[in-house]
Amino acid sequence: MQKETLSKNQKIILDYIEKVNEPIKAYSILHNVQKKGIKAPPQVYRALDKLVEIGKIHKIESKNAFVACKNSNCQISKATAFSICESCEEVSEISDHKLSKYLKTFQEKAGMKFNKYNLEFFGLCKKCSIK
Amino acid sequence: MQKETLSKNQKIILDYIEKVNEPIKAYSILHNVQKKGIKAPPQVYRALDKLVEIGKIHKIESKNAFVACKNSNCQISKATAFSICESCEEVSEISDHKLSKYLKTFQEKAGMKFNKYNLEFFGLCKKCSIK
DNA sequence: TTGTTAATTGTTATAATATAACATTAAATA
DNA sequence: TATTTAATGTTATATTATAACAATTAACAA
Ligand SMILES: [Zn+2]
Ligand SMILES: [Zn+2]
Ligand SMILES: [Zn+2]
Ligand SMILES: [Zn+2]
Numbered sequence: 001m002q003k004e005t006l007s008k009n010q011k012i013i014l015d016y017i018e019k020v021n022e023p024i025k026a027y028s029i030l031h032n033v034q035k036k037g038i039k040a041p042p043q044v045y046r047a048l049d050k051l052v053e054i055g056k057i058h059k060i061e062s063k064n065a066f067v068a069c070k071n072s073n074c075q076i077s078k079a080t081a082f083s084i085c086e087s088c089e090e091v092s093e094i095s096d097h098k099l100s101k102y103l104k105t106f107q108e109k110a111g112m113k114f115n116k117y118n119l120e121f122f123g124l125c126k127k128c129s130i131k
Numbered sequence: 132m133q134k135e136t137l138s139k140n141q142k143i144i145l146d147y148i149e150k151v152n153e154p155i156k157a158y159s160i161l162h163n164v165q166k167k168g169i170k171a172p173p174q175v176y177r178a179l180d181k182l183v184e185i186g187k188i189h190k191i192e193s194k195n196a197f198v199a200c201k202n203s204n205c206q207i208s209k210a211t212a213f214s215i216c217e218s219c220e221e222v223s224e225i226s227d228h229k230l231s232k233y234l235k236t237f238q239e240k241a242g243m244k245f246n247k248y249n250l251e252f253f254g255l256c257k258k259c260s261i262k
Numbered sequence: 263t264t265g266t267t268a269a270t271t272g273t274t275a276t277a278a279t280a281t282a283a284c285a286t287t288a289a290a291t292a
Numbered sequence: 293t294a295t296t297t298a299a300t301g302t303t304a305t306a307t308t309a310t311a312a313c314a315a316t317t318a319a320c321a322a
Contacts (some may be wrong), residue, residue: 012197046270265321
């Protein structure tokens with residue numbers, strides 16, 4: 001799905017999420033797009049739902065925050081993995097073909113009809129490990 | 132950590148979560164333990180925090196729900212994986228040594244000082260796949 | 263083009279989830 | 293026992309998310 005096919009509010013909100021370039025919360029988005037005419041939570045949540053559905057953004061479940069997808073080659077809104085630094089709060093999306101293949105086949109072997117997964121790693125990023 | 136070392140509220144709430152034997156939400160817990168004298172959200176959330184910390188329960192992040200740990204041999208509140216059926220809502224904890232080893236070493240190779248992870252698979256369970 | 267349907271938007275209110283703050287009590291331990 | 297740490301009780305409030313419904317716009321077939 002291309003950016004051009006997005007609706008007005010979806011575009012405004014995706015633009016903002018891509019601009020901030022780090023996980024951001026729904027109400028923070030709301031505050032920051034009010035100047036663009038988006039006034040109420042449902043308008044934000046609807047756009048977020050759609051953007052998650054089409055894989056333009058992901059939800060970091062442990063943080064109730066949303067981040068733009070960095071994997072241009074990842075059609076997979078359905079297989080997400082993140083590293084989350086518990087010190088500086090940096091979040092980065094993991095794009096590792098082997099990992100996603102491993103997890104998909106793991107789940108299929110386990111007898112479930114696989115649809116998607118979300119994996120969140122917590123620890124200290126490289127920078128924070130040194131300190 | 133043994134059950135005997137838990138405080139009164141922690142015991143009440145763990146007992147209840149173990150009894151229901153499926154993911155349950157904080158306010159649902161609250162309603163169900165009021166007869167035991169637990170009256171307000173902070174009492175529930177404090178106990179939940181502690182029980183998560185010591186690995187007696189886990190939080191299913193995508194559902195904001197809590198479930199008792201089934202892995203008696205898993206000390207690892209730090210490495211959790213779940214299968215979640217999108218049809219019947221059944222949640223089961225995955226206890227697979229290979230998987231946890233794979234994920235831990237994966238993250239260490241990636242340069243992060245690993246602390247924990249949470250993995251949630253979504254799809255259709257065996258029962259629901261047949262229908 | 264026009265009627266029909268589906269998608270999106272705007273709006274108000276409210277539900278559901280979680281924490282702040284502070285006083286009190288109980289338990290651990292030096 | 294004195295001290296300090298953990299747990300509790302309580303009220304209020306913050307944060308996250310959805311319900312419900314009216315109005316508007318876009319998509320598309322007749
Ligand atoms: Zn992505
Ligand atoms: Zn860091
Ligand atoms: Zn467990
Ligand atoms: Zn099922």
